[in-house]
Amino acid sequence: MSSPVLTIEDLRVSVEDKEIVKGLSLQIKGGEIHAVMGPNGTGKSTLASALMGHPAYSVTSGRVTLDGEDVLTMSVDERARAGLFLAMQYPAEVSGVSNANFLRTALNARRGEGNELPVIKFHRLLQQKMKDLNIDPSFAERYLNEGFSGGEKKRNEILQMSLLEPKIAILDEIDSGLDIDALKLVADAVNQLRSPQTGFLIITHYQRLLQYIVPDYVHVMMQGRIVKSGDKTLAEYLEANGYDTLKRELGIVDETVGAEA
Amino acid sequence: MSIETSAHSPLVADLARRFQEPPWLVQRRERAFVLYASMPSPKLEETDLRNRPWVVESIPSATTGGAGAAAQALLEGAKAAGGAYVYVRDGVTIETSLPRTLAEQGVVLLDLHTAIDQHPERVRRYLYSVVPAEESKWAALNAALWHGGIFVHVPSGVRVNSPIHFIYEETMAGKGGLPRSLVVVEDRASLSFAEAYLCHGERQEGVVHSAVTELVVGADANVTAACLSRYGKGPTNFFTRRAKLADNASVDWVIGDVSDGFTVGLVESRLEGPGSKSTTRGFGLGYGRQRLDFTASMDHFGHHSASDITLLGVLRGRANSTYRSSTHIERGADEASSEQHDRMLMLGSRARADAIPMLLIDENDVQRCGHAASVGRIDENQVYYLMARGIPRAEAERMIIWGYLQPLVDVLPVEPWRNEVASWIDGELN
Numbered sequence: 001m002s003s004p005v006l007t008i009e010d011l012r013v014s015v016e017d018k019e020i021v022k023g024l025s026l027q028i029k030g031g032e033i034h035a036v037m038g039p040n041g042t043g044k045s046t047l048a049s050a051l052m053g054h055p056a057y058s059v060t061s062g063r064v065t066l067d068g069e070d071v072l073t074m075s076v077d078e079r080a081r082a083g084l085f086l087a088m089q090y091p092a093e094v095s096g097v098s099n100a101n102f103l104r105t106a107l108n109a110r111r112g113e114g115n116e117l118p119v120i121k122f123h124r125l126l127q128q129k130m131k132d133l134n135i136d137p138s139f140a141e142r143y144l145n146e147g148f149s150g151g152e153k154k155r156n157e158i159l160q161m162s163l164l165e166p167k168i169a170i171l172d173e174i175d176s177g178l179d180i181d182a183l184k185l186v187a188d189a190v191n192q193l194r195s196p197q198t199g200f201l202i203i204t205h206y207q208r209l210l211q212y213i214v215p216d217y218v219h220v221m222m223q224g225r226i227v228k229s230g231d232k233t234l235a236e237y238l239e240a241n242g243y244d245t246l247k248r249e250l251g252i253v254d255e256t257v258g259a260e261a
Numbered sequence: 262m263s264i265e266t267s268a269h270s271p272l273v274a275d276l277a278r279r280f281q282e283p284p285w286l287v288q289r290r291e292r293a294f295v296l297y298a299s300m301p302s303p304k305l306e307e308t309d310l311r312n313r314p315w316v317v318e319s320i321p322s323a324t325t326g327g328a329g330a331a332a333q334a335l336l337e338g339a340k341a342a343g344g345a346y347v348y349v350r351d352g353v354t355i356e357t358s359l360p361r362t363l364a365e366q367g368v369v370l371l372d373l374h375t376a377i378d379q380h381p382e383r384v385r386r387y388l389y390s391v392v393p394a395e396e397s398k399w400a401a402l403n404a405a406l407w408h409g410g411i412f413v414h415v416p417s418g419v420r421v422n423s424p425i426h427f428i429y430e431e432t433m434a435g436k437g438g439l440p441r442s443l444v445v446v447e448d449r450a451s452l453s454f455a456e457a458y459l460c461h462g463e464r465q466e467g468v469v470h471s472a473v474t475e476l477v478v479g480a481d482a483n484v485t486a487a488c489l490s491r492y493g494k495g496p497t498n499f500f501t502r503r504a505k506l507a508d509n510a511s512v513d514w515v516i517g518d519v520s521d522g523f524t525v526g527l528v529e530s531r532l533e534g535p536g537s538k539s540t541t542r543g544f545g546l547g548y549g550r551q552r553l554d555f556t557a558s559m560d561h562f563g564h565h566s567a568s569d570i571t572l573l574g575v576l577r578g579r580a581n582s583t584y585r586s587s588t589h590i591e592r593g594a595d596e597a598s599s600e601q602h603d604r605m606l607m608l609g610s611r612a613r614a615d616a617i618p619m620l621l622i623d624e625n626d627v628q629r630c631g632h633a634a635s636v637g638r639i640d641e642n643q644v645y646y647l648m649a650r651g652i653p654r655a656e657a658e659r660m661i662i663w664g665y666l667q668p669l670v671d672v673l674p675v676e677p678w679r680n681e682v683a684s685w686i687d688g689e690l691n
Contacts, residue, residue, distance in 0.1 A: 080651035096664025106650035
């Protein structure tokens with residue numbers, strides 16, 4: 001299996017006719033961990049949702065390819081089956097659909113017709129993955145995200161990621177609402193999946209998560225584009241000095257999208 | 262057109278002759294026929310029946326052909342689940358089966374004509390006592406001309422552990438169909454029964470299908486009544502199902518409808534006894550040009566009586582459904598409580614659904630009375646979430662719809678019936 005490559009070229013994204021992402025380029029290869037940091041309202045989550053194909057986000061220009069295939073012409077489910085995964089900040093709740101049923105349907109969709117995992121094997125795999133993430137076995141039969149705490153929802157996102165073994169995993173503020181123990185579990189799961197077969201794009205406010213998942217690259221987003229890139233020391237620098245120092249250095253007064261005039 | 266205003270309907274005379282009916286019944290039929298003929302085809306709140314035809318023709322005495330696929334499946338399910346069943350096709354009783362263990366306990370399961378012969382006093386006492394001819398034109402029509410009915414009697418203290426099945430099937434030859442089920446469950450007894458109205462093949466335009474179920478439930482008795490319908494295009498379909506509950510009795514209705522017919526239906530519990538309680542869980546999937554006007558009603562008379570209604574309608578194509586949940590707390594039903602939950606899900610832009618909650622409270626001292634109703638489309642955020650995990654849209658939508666339906670389908674007491682309904686729903690969702 002060759003190492004995947006996600007290439008984003010000069011991407012522009014609008015929500016309700018307002019441009020949020022304003023020409024962003026980034027390449028993520030298998031085995032790499034990219035962290036995108038930045039204050040609120042700078043377009044980080046918009047980038048994540050647009051890559052996954054959320055219908056409320058329209059890409060107005062630019063190109064996104066996964067292993068040379070045009071991602072932007074794919075429907076949401078096609079993107080997922082091609083190997084893109086987004087751990088969402090606000091996962092939907094679906095009553096009446098059990099977690100196990102959902103996960104099996106998703107896994108078999110990813111594996112493709114004729115290659116479905118037998119039920120018993122699936123349940124064994126699920127039990128193991130749940131154990132790794134310290135998730136209670138009753139979780140499998142509960143309805144998808146219904147009545148889950150914030151932390152349970154996040155762990156469920158990570159469970160899905162580790163089952164689906166994506167080529168490119170995007171984690172959108174996976175650390176929000178997690179206590180330190182849950183944060184470590186999530187980090188362990190990411191580190192376990194770390195291989196030349198998977199690339200990561202980790203979106204976060206804080207450097208905290210990056211103590212456990214050490215990134216190869218750190219990018220800072222402001223005003224809808226990447227304003228600075230570096231290695232893990234950039235995250236440490238931001239943690240020590242805050243975003244204000246960087247803003248002064250770059251001559252940015254207000255970092256939020258739409259305030260650049 | 263119908264045989265109008267004849268006080269001596271040849272159809273009643275024909276039935277009386279055919280089944281050698283006693284005078285009291287012939288008189289009841291005659292009176293009901295007069296009522297039927299004199300009552301107008303009404304305009305209901307949401308459904309205009311004024312231009313619906315009422316073609317009432319000679320009643321067939323025989324039926325041809327074998328059971329359709331759905332009837333076959335339900336029959337097999339009935340045989341697997343204890344073997345107590347009656348199968349009626351086009352108003353003709355094809356098969357009646359009651360396991361010996363139940364017969365030995367005094368349980369009676371007969372077609373209604375035979376029951377009138379064998380248990381005349383008992384039938385006379387209860388027939389028409391829960392659904393009288395006076396209440397509607399279609400109840401009057403059934404009261405006058407019912408044929409191919411079912412009678413169940415469960416003696417005091419007898420608990421029937423596996424469900425009894427009523428399977429009514431109708432083809433073109435049935436010319437509408439007027440089935441009537443009379444179920445009497447004495448004090449401290451318990452019963453679960455499953456009743457299905459099926460149609461097989463094309464049906465005649467203009468005819469009327471009017472089904473009636475009367476359920477008499479004694480003190481401290483418990484009944485689960487699961488009722489399925491699968492109506493097709495052609496006739497006007499009516500069903501009237503009502504239970505009368507004595508002290509501390511309970512009735513749980515499970516109503517499932519997968520149809521594209523024109524249907525007006527009522528399911529009601531009369532909570533007469535103190536401490537009586539009833540639930541109705543109903544689900545429907547309408548498709549094609551289906552029109553459904555469905556009312557789930559709870560009428561509280563008894564002190565401390567309790568009721569709960571949960572209705573779910575899923576509409577696709579050009580289906581148009583009205584789901585009404587109605588609770589009436591009569592004066593004297595102090596400390597009564599009731600809940601209503603209605604949810605309508607529309608698939609596509611041409612389907613239409615109305616959820617109408619109704620609360621009529623004539624008593625000052627009510628424990629709780631709540632209702633919640635919603636009408637909407639599938640949540641696009643849910644669809645997006647499932648698609649983001651690689652599940653194609655059609656399958657994601659199906660999973661979400663099943664998420665609503667499954668808990669209601671799961672309360673049907675017979676597994677093969679659950680599977681059959683699931684296959685109907687899957688068939689219409691694909």
